[in-house]
Amino acid sequence: MPTRALETGVDAGTDLFTLVQGVSEAPHPDFAARAEIWREQRAGLISVAEAQRRSAAIGAVPAKPSSGAARQGRDGAPRPPIARPRHERPSPNDSRQYAQSMATTAARDDRLTPNAKAFLQVLRARCGKGRVTSITKGTAGNIMARSTRTIRRYLVDLVRFGYVELEILRSGRGMHLGLTVKLTALVAPFYEEARGLARWLAETPKAEFRPFEAVFDPSRQGVTLLSSKNQTQIISSSATLGFAVTGRFAPRERLSRGIGARVVPKA
Structure with a gap:
């Protein structure tokens, strides 16, 4: 050259x-x-x-992409992590939490996703014997092993179809602390509502309600039979003798009468 x-x-x-x-x-x-x-x-x-x-x-052998590089697309935008297969995911942590009685309306609702129905059951368990609980989307995401955006979609569907009511939980200074979740009547069993219980009783008029059926005499209506369990035989010596022993020396006289002692006359 x-x-x-x-x-x-x-x-x-x-x-x-x-x-x-x-x-x-x-x-x-x-x-x-x-x-x-x-x-x-x-x-x-x-x-x-x-x-x-x-x-x-230039000309070097390309190395295997690292975990961070694999999560970047062609334009450099981050990609979501690759989900593990379902059978390889860890088992849930041990918990003593359990859900109270709830209606199966949400379980039979095809408009909800299966995970949204499971999240509703978790909310029912957090409410305990009531219908109101406080939770954050981050806490719910840790419980359900989902992201906060996924929890938001669950809540949007549950609110849209009338299963829960949401309200922002604020502190005294107006800071947002989380969400107050209130379960509606669609989640509660029918017997907790007076209207639902009355409707059920009206639909089944032939249901017999006889709480004293075991103590009624079929041949004699309205007469209660005597039982050895609720009747005790009381034998009173005072009632047999026709007088009541009272006074200062009453216990001594009852004792002497019980042992058959005789009164010895004085000379």
Whole structure:
């Protein structure tokens, strides 16, 4: 190349890539890429360290993408983590929490997703014997092993179809502390509502309600039979003798009468 430069009359500062253009054989793609990188460095667009890094990366064997690089798309945007298979996921933590009685209306509602129905059961368990509980989306996400955006979708569906009512829980200074979740009548069993219980009784008029059926005499209506369990035989010696023993010496007289003692007359 120096010989060619002297023969053509060009100075030593001539770009080598322009000299290679005159050769009939095309340069290697890696050489052309490196030449372009160093041309940018000479123009002041990149530093020497950056040019060396890019030049060393050309033609190198690509390494396996790391976990962080695998989560980035083509445009550099982060991707969500790859979900583990269902059979490989960890089992839930031990808990003594249990749900009270609830209606099966939500379980039979095709408008809700299966996870939204399971989240409603968790809310019912958190309410205990009442219908109101306080929770945050972060806490709910940890319980259900879901993100806060997924918990938000569950709550939106439950509110839309009338299963829960939400209210923002605020502190004394007005800061948002979480959500107050109130279960509606669609979640509670029918017998907790007076209207539902009355409707059930009206639909079944033939239901017999006889709490004293075991003590009624079938032949004699309205007469209660005597039982050895609720009747005790009380034998009173005072009632047999026809008088009541009272006074200061009453206990001594009852004792002497019980042992059959006789009164000895005085001389």
